Amino acid sequence: MSSGNSYPLRGxxxxxxxxxxxxxxxxxxxxxxxxxxxxxxxxxVRITTSSKPPLPSIIELAPEDPVVGRALCDDIVILFAEDLRRDLGGMSLQTMMRISQGLRHALAL
Incomplete structure (x- = not known):
């Protein structure tokens, strides 16, 4: 896990x-x-590099994020510790704020 934690951190x-x-x-x-x-x-939420329609629940990642693509906020999954393979880094604060908004759209909150 990241930063010495025994659990994955949000973002x-x-x-x-x-x-x-x-x-x-x-x-x-x-x-x-x-x-x-x-x-x-x-x-x-899953990250994809595939083209997707412009929806408020699909968030384009920023150049400063550690991966490229889109966060699919309407594709929420449950992960177990044994599913996690490697930590690729943390999203930027700005991207996480946009992902939070995308989750609100996906869940009508």
């Missing part, structure tokens, strides 16, 4: 392996740190 990007059907893909952790510390599962 960190991990390669996660969800099995043969899905393969290894990047995900950004979106659940809050208190939940991540208390539970053995983490909420995350």
């Amino acid at each position: 960190r990007i991990y390669m996660a392996d969800l099995g043969e059907e899905y393969g290894e893909k990047p995900y950004v952790i979106v659940s809050n740190n208190a939940r991540n510390r208390a539970l053995a599962t983490y909420l995350a």
Whole structure:
């Protein structure tokens, strides 16, 4: 895990392996740190490099982010610790604010 933590922090990007059907893909952790510390599962959204329609729930990543592509805020998954392969770095604060807004759109909050 990142920064000496025994749990993934919100905003960190991990390669996660969800099995043969899905393969290894990047995900950004979106659940809050208190939940991540208390539970053995983490909420995350998938990151893709595929073209997607312009929707408020699809967030373009910024050049300063450690990966390229889009965060699919309407593609929320539960990850287990054993799914996480490697930490790719943390999203910028500005991107995480936009991802938070994308989650609000996706969940009608």
